[in-house]
Amino acid sequence: MSVVLELKGLTKRFGGLAAVNDVSFKVREGGISGLIGPNGAGKTTIFNLITGVYKVSGGAIEFRGLPVQDKEPYQIAGLGITRTFQNIRLFKELSVFDNVLTACHASAKYGLTEAVLRLPRFRREEKALHEKADSLLEIMGLRDRTDVTANNLPYGLQRRLEITRALALDPKLLLLDEPAAGMNPDETEQLMRLIAEVRSRFELSVLVIEHHMDLIMGVCEHIHVLSFGCTLADGTPDEVANDPQVVEAYLGAEEAKK
Ligand SMILES: Nc1ncnc2c1ncn2[C@@H]1O[C@H](COP(=O)(O)OP(=O)(O)OP(=O)(O)O)[C@@H](O)[C@H]1O
Ligand SMILES: [Mg+2]
Numbered sequence: 001m002s003v004v005l006e007l008k009g010l011t012k013r014f015g016g017l018a019a020v021n022d023v024s025f026k027v028r029e030g031g032i033s034g035l036i037g038p039n040g041a042g043k044t045t046i047f048n049l050i051t052g053v054y055k056v057s058g059g060a061i062e063f064r065g066l067p068v069q070d071k072e073p074y075q076i077a078g079l080g081i082t083r084t085f086q087n088i089r090l091f092k093e094l095s096v097f098d099n100v101l102t103a104c105h106a107s108a109k110y111g112l113t114e115a116v117l118r119l120p121r122f123r124r125e126e127k128a129l130h131e132k133a134d135s136l137l138e139i140m141g142l143r144d145r146t147d148v149t150a151n152n153l154p155y156g157l158q159r160r161l162e163i164t165r166a167l168a169l170d171p172k173l174l175l176l177d178e179p180a181a182g183m184n185p186d187e188t189e190q191l192m193r194l195i196a197e198v199r200s201r202f203e204l205s206v207l208v209i210e211h212h213m214d215l216i217m218g219v220c221e222h223i224h225v226l227s228f229g230c231t232l233a234d235g236t237p238d239e240v241a242n243d244p245q246v247v248e249a250y251l252g253a254e255e256a257k258k
Contacts, residue, residue, distance in 0.1 A: 003028060006061070010024070023231055027173070032195065034210060041228065090158060099164075100137060134146075140164045159180070163195075
C-alpha cells in the first residue's frame with residue numbers, strides 16, 4: 001500500500017487541554033479514509049494541524065514521505081493539500097461561476113504584466129481557466145446554477161460549491177470537514193457517491209471527517225476513530241463498527257445529549 005499522508009504521534013495542546021493526543025494513522029494513496037468521533041474529539045484540530053493553521057505540539061506529519069509539520073499553510077497548499085471547512089466558506093456575494101473561477105486563478109501561471117497588457121498567453125490561460133471552471137461545475141452537478149449568487153444556493157449545494165472550489169486548486173489530497181452537515185439522508189448519500197466519483201476521476205486521496213459513523217461506512221475504505229483527542233480504533237468500517245469501545249463512545253455521546 002502506498003501512503004499519501006502519515007500522522008506520527010501527533011499532539012496538540014491548548015493550555016492544559018490535549019485536543020489531539022499522540023495520534024498516529026495513515027491515509028492510503030488513492031483511497032477514501034474517514035476520521036470520526038464525537039463532538040470535541042479533535043477532528044477539526046487535526047485538519048488545522050495538517051494544513052499548517054496550527055503548529056503541532058509534538059509528533060510529525062508526512063505528506064508523500066516529506067515532513068510538513070513545520071511548513072506554512074501556503075506551502076502545504078502548494079504541495080497539493082486542500083480542504084473544506086466545517087462552517088462553509090464561500091464568496092457569498094459572487095456567482096457560483098465566479099466562486100470557482102477565483103479558485104482556478106490560484107493555479108494560473110501568467111504574471112501581472114501579462115494580465116495587464118492582455119498578452120496572448122494571458123488570453124489563452126484565461127480561456128483555459130474558464131473551461132476548467134465550466135467542466136468542474138458540470139462534474140459537480142452545478143452547471144445549471146452558474147449564475148446564481150452563492151448565498152442564494154440551497155445549503156447542500158453551497159457545500160458542493162465549496163468542494164468544487166477545493167478541486168479547482170488541483171489537490172492531491174482533499175480534506176473534507178463534515179461535508180454532509182445539514183443534509184438529509186438522500187442528499188448525503190448522493191454527496192458520498194459524488195465524492196467517490198471525484199476521487200477516481202481526479203486520482204485523489206480523500207480524508208473525510210464525519211460526525212455520524214453510519215454516513216461514511218459505505219464510502220470509506222478505512223476509518224480512524226477519535227475520542228477526547230485519543231485514538232479509539234482504526235480499521236475497516238466493519239472492524240470499527242463492531243469495536244466495543246467505539247460502540248460505547250457513540251452510545252455514551254448519544255446518552256449525554258438526552
Ligand atoms: N483554538 C483553540 N483554542 C483552544 N481550544 C481549542 C481550539 N481549537 C479547538 N479547541 C478545543 O479542542 C478540542 C477539539 O476540538 P475540535 O474542534 O478539533 O473537535 P471536533 O472533533 O472537530 O468536534 P466537532 O465534531 O464538534 O466539530 C475541543 O475541546 C475544543 O474546544
Ligand atoms: Mg469539527
